[in-house]
Amino acid sequence: MCVVAADSPSSAQDPLFVVRGLTKTYGDGEAAVHALVGVDLDLFPGELVVLLGASGSGKSTLLNNLGGLDTPTSGKLNYRGWSLDEADQEGLTRYRRDVVGFVFQFYNLIPSLTARENVALITEVAADPMSPDDALALVGLTDRRNHFPAQLSGGEQQRVAIARAIAKRPEVLLCDEPTGALDIHTGITVLDAVQRINRELGTLTVIITHNAAIAAMSDRVLTLSDGRLVGQKKNPQRLAVQELQW
Amino acid sequence: MTHLDRKLLRDLRTIKSQALAVALVMACGLAMMVMTRSLIRSLETARSEYYARNRFAEVFAGLKRAPLSLVDEIARIDGVAAVQPGIALQVTLDIPGLPEPARAEINSVPDRAVQQLNRLHLRSGHLLGLGSRHEILVGEAFAEAHGLQPGATISAILNGRKLALRVAGVALSPEYIFESPPGAALPDNRTFGIFWMRYEEIAEAYSLKGGFNKVSLTLAPGASEKHVIAELDRMLVPYGGTGAFDRKDHPSHIRVSDEIRILQVISFGFPLVFLSVAAFMTNAVMSRQIHLQREQIAILKAFGFTDWQVGLHFFKFTLAIVSVGALLGAVGGMLLGYRLVDMYHLFFRFPRLDFLVSWGTLFGAAGASSATAFVGVAGVVKRAMRLPPAQAMRPEAPADYRPALLERTRFGARMTLSVRMALRNVQRKPWQSFLTTVALSLAAGILVIPNAFRDGIRYVLDFQWDLIQHETVSVRLVEPGPARALEDFRHLPGVVTAEPMRTVPVEFRAGSRSRRLGLVGLPANGDLTRILDAQEHPKPIPAHGVVLSRKLAEVLGVERGGLLHVRVLAEKRTEAWLPVTDLAEDFAGIIAYMDLEAMNRMLHSGDEINGARLTIAGGSWSDFLEAMKNSPRTSGVVIKEAMRDSFRKTTAESIGLLQTIYSLFATVVAFGIAYNSARISLSERQRELATLRVLGFSQAEVGGVLVMEMVILAAASLPVGLAFGSLLAGGILHSVNTETVRLPLVLTGANYAYSVLVMTLATTLSLWFACRKLNRLDLVGALKAPE
Numbered sequence A: 001m002c003v004v005a006a007d008s009p010s011s012a013q014d015p016l017f018v019v020r021g022l023t024k025t026y027g028d029g030e031a032a033v034h035a036l037v038g039v040d041l042d043l044f045p046g047e048l049v050v051l052l053g054a055s056g057s058g059k060s061t062l063l064n065n066l067g068g069l070d071t072p073t074s075g076k077l078n079y080r081g082w083s084l085d086e087a088d089q090e091g092l093t094r095y096r097r098d099v100v101g102f103v104f105q106f107y108n109l110i111p112s113l114t115a116r117e118n119v120a121l122i123t124e125v126a127a128d129p130m131s132p133d134d135a136l137a138l139v140g141l142t143d144r145r146n147h148f149p150a151q152l153s154g155g156e157q158q159r160v161a162i163a164r165a166i167a168k169r170p171e172v173l174l175c176d177e178p179t180g181a182l183d184i185h186t187g188i189t190v191l192d193a194v195q196r197i198n199r200e201l202g203t204l205t206v207i208i209t210h211n212a213a214i215a216a217m218s219d220r221v222l223t224l225s226d227g228r229l230v231g232q233k234k235n236p237q238r239l240a241v242q243e244l245q246w
Numbered sequence B: 001m002t003h004l005d006r007k008l009l010r011d012l013r014t015i016k017s018q019a020l021a022v023a024l025v026m027a028c029g030l031a032m033m034v035m036t037r038s039l040i041r042s043l044e045t046a047r048s049e050y051y052a053r054n055r056f057a058e059v060f061a062g063l064k065r066a067p068l069s070l071v072d073e074i075a076r077i078d079g080v081a082a083v084q085p086g087i088a089l090q091v092t093l094d095i096p097g098l099p100e101p102a103r104a105e106i107n108s109v110p111d112r113a114v115q116q117l118n119r120l121h122l123r124s125g126h127l128l129g130l131g132s133r134h135e136i137l138v139g140e141a142f143a144e145a146h147g148l149q150p151g152a153t154i155s156a157i158l159n160g161r162k163l164a165l166r167v168a169g170v171a172l173s174p175e176y177i178f179e180s181p182p183g184a185a186l187p188d189n190r191t192f193g194i195f196w197m198r199y200e201e202i203a204e205a206y207s208l209k210g211g212f213n214k215v216s217l218t219l220a221p222g223a224s225e226k227h228v229i230a231e232l233d234r235m236l237v238p239y240g241g242t243g244a245f246d247r248k249d250h251p252s253h254i255r256v257s258d259e260i261r262i263l264q265v266i267s268f269g270f271p272l273v274f275l276s277v278a279a280f281m282t283n284a285v286m287s288r289q290i291h292l293q294r295e296q297i298a299i300l301k302a303f304g305f306t307d308w309q310v311g312l313h314f315f316k317f318t319l320a321i322v323s324v325g326a327l328l329g330a331v332g333g334m335l336l337g338y339r340l341v342d343m344y345h346l347f348f349r350f351p352r353l354d355f356l357v358s359w360g361t362l363f364g365a366a367g368a369s370s371a372t373a374f375v376g377v378a379g380v381v382k383r384a385m386r387l388p389p390a391q392a393m394r395p396e397a398p399a400d401y402r403p404a405l406l407e408r409t410r411f412g413a414r415m416t417l418s419v420r421m422a423l424r425n426v427q428r429k430p431w432q433s434f435l436t437t438v439a440l441s442l443a444a445g446i447l448v449i450p451n452a453f454r455d456g457i458r459y460v461l462d463f464q465w466d467l468i469q470h471e472t473v474s475v476r477l478v479e480p481g482p483a484r485a486l487e488d489f490r491h492l493p494g495v496v497t498a499e500p501m502r503t504v505p506v507e508f509r510a511g512s513r514s515r516r517l518g519l520v521g522l523p524a525n526g527d528l529t530r531i532l533d534a535q536e537h538p539k540p541i542p543a544h545g546v547v548l549s550r551k552l553a554e555v556l557g558v559e560r561g562g563l564l565h566v567r568v569l570a571e572k573r574t575e576a577w578l579p580v581t582d583l584a585e586d587f588a589g590i591i592a593y594m595d596l597e598a599m600n601r602m603l604h605s606g607d608e609i610n611g612a613r614l615t616i617a618g619g620s621w622s623d624f625l626e627a628m629k630n631s632p633r634t635s636g637v638v639i640k641e642a643m644r645d646s647f648r649k650t651t652a653e654s655i656g657l658l659q660t661i662y663s664l665f666a667t668v669v670a671f672g673i674a675y676n677s678a679r680i681s682l683s684e685r686q687r688e689l690a691t692l693r694v695l696g697f698s699q700a701e702v703g704g705v706l707v708m709e710m711v712i713l714a715a716a717s718l719p720v721g722l723a724f725g726s727l728l729a730g731g732i733l734h735s736v737n738t739e740t741v742r743l744p745l746v747l748t749g750a751n752y753a754y755s756v757l758v759m760t761l762a763t764t765l766s767l768w769f770a771c772r773k774l775n776r777l778d779l780v781g782a783l784k785a786p787e
């Protein structure tokens, strides 16, 4: 198992997340599903991490735990010394509101709100947000901001979802198969937006994907299998999205 | 406005027709409640203000004749505040062109002294001039029926002398808010009027100078009414007193109270059903919304919205629907009430009857129904609040279908695909199917109630005046006479059959309860007035004891076989204990019968009668009436058809008008429920129906699945709904139980057919709308993202 190199730009700082023995079991007895089994992991500020693994290997579960959408069955999950494994619902809500931005496979925009309003919905409740227009500019959607989700293509919808996720300047951006429902070219525009945000805002970004080619854009690639972390690979040099070999 | 609120507005717009349907149902319930309660408040306020301003008396008594000097003695009774003596007499009128004989009750107005009690309200013209002669004031109802204006003249026979009386003015009195002839529950404003004349003039005409034959009192605060009545009765005995009574036995007062009671009955149960239906529908709509918005809720939570913010959002959703309903209902109820209050001008004569909104009901009912809706929605919202965000992001597990039970029967093989799918849907979501069936049943049920009201009234109109009363007219003699007076009636033109009758005013007493009315003596083998049991079979009049209307027995708290104390209030005052030998089923007014011979024995009189019931041959009707007009010994003629007509125009009309409004509302509600059910069912099936379309099924085939499912549920709901409606109608009609009218529960095939027809129409139309929506479905959009 590779260890993060000492000269890594990120490892110079304290980790944002410290994960130890993280275990998540759904159900019990015969029907129990062990989605995560003892995962140990550190995640650093400004990193872009890609999470690979077969379907059902536990990627979403890990991401949901990191994002405070779900709580571990056992193990330690620390964000800046904040024990998320012990947090109550109220704490998790505050954590999600202040720290995390999410992007999902199916965009999950509010259909009755325009692109701009979908972003504004979140900036309204955030502490130090950027303006919805700035967020949409970051993903290159300034001219579509008054369209409703139904009037946008899949890629555009996903970029609105990204704008919505980053508009509150989260420290962590979690993307669960953000290109899963998109074709390659559209996927590129989306990933490009994610990478740009990671670079310009220094947001710790975790991307789940099935597509190993995407791994090349990351600082670090983690591989999950049957709920275990089976591989960690550090990219000495990460590629721009346009340079990826599909 | 926050963006979450903006989302709310847009979401509302997408389900506007559904939200409107719910709001309308609530509005109907609320409007009914506001309307009826406001009418009650209007009537009660108008009456109590009228009573107070015009000093309506609290105790009343009639007598033969007493000197005015007795008034001071009466005033000295402990607890009496004011005394108003007067003269009231029945006179025969001669109205050219009016075929029936007409009568008036002439009341005296003091010449110089101030009228202490029961003061008049002058509507037009002027009061009677000092020393004026042949001048009268006329009650408004009679004046209107005959188009009498101040200055007109009318002929009356005063003590055998025909006089032309000049109408000085048109007036109202708190004693005659309802102008009905003495002893009759129903008015006939063409043949009976209330007049007022100077005391001196009327006393002179009837040689009653210095005397009075009627007295009214008010009581001092805290006085015992019972005591005053007893004292007054005792004091009036030597003067032929017919018994003192209080307001609750006052005919005009009773009628207004009865009307208020009917309003009270329908102001509650029926609207309550509507309001619960509305709460139920709100719950259905909100459940569906929250289900549809699972992912949106999850997203909001993923981004740090609290459970409370999410909960509040959906509460606001409900609030919006409920507010529209409350607003529409309040405004609708006020407008309807405002229009309807005019109806009471038809038969109640108040100086003014203003429409007063019952604000308490308005806010109370709006608040209560909103609260009910919120309680109904609370569970659903709580589920939304509890929804774990990660869970909600996972697409729902594919529904687990299996062949429907019915498919395994021998019909299974012949079922079309759409029938199979519909059956499987029903079976897969039994709870939802059950709720839809319940909603549709409620819709079918509430349609039954208003028509049951209508049929009940129709039945009463037939029962009371065809089955019970077989005579054409009943006539009264001025004085009781020997039985052979009947022969004189037999010889009048056109008389086919004649049966004797004797009516005496009595007071019935059973324990602490008492009631005054005319006890009617009927011949043993008579056929013109029938006593019927619940199956409409005639029963003979028992040889001894009395037969009471079931309602009268209830008022007195006696049962068949019980003993009643009877005090005769006519000149020959006797008392007796009589058994209640039987109860009569009747629906309008209250009555007490006994055998004529037994009555005469009780009265210690010979074979006497004071009236007769007659049937008249159709062709001789006008001759008969002409002869009656010239018969000095008869004091009154009650024409059966006129009474039926009067009932139709007063009680039946007021109930009928309310019933029409209710029927309209019930229809609106039925459509609302059907539409809402179709929309929810469409929304639930949207994805799978879209998938079917993508797989190459035609619009008709896909629509067929939806239609089939609704048809199955609607068909299942009808029998339940009709049964439920019948029960509810029974309950509500049963509580229309006043002395003026009781409504029997009559459930006709036509009533049920109407309910089925409206439900069929409502379901068909709703399905048509739903299918149109289905055809416009954006197939790709519906499949793009998981629900």
Ligand SMILES: Nc1ncnc2c1ncn2[C@@H]1O[C@H](COP(=O)(O)OP(=O)(O)O)[C@@H](O)[C@H]1O
Residues within 6 Å of the ligand: A026, A027, A033, A034, A035, A053, A054, A055, A056, A057, A058, A059, A060, A061, A062, B391
């Ligand atoms: N809420 C849940 N209830 C039961 N099992 C679950 C739940 N969420 C995930 N699982 C199971 O946990 C395992 C890991 O799922 P997931 O993390 O979604 O995998 P993936 O790597 O495809 O994202 C799978 O077997 C999945 O079926």
Ligand SMILES: [Mg+2]
Residues within 6 Å of the ligand: A059, A060, A061, A176
């Ligand atoms: Mg996954």
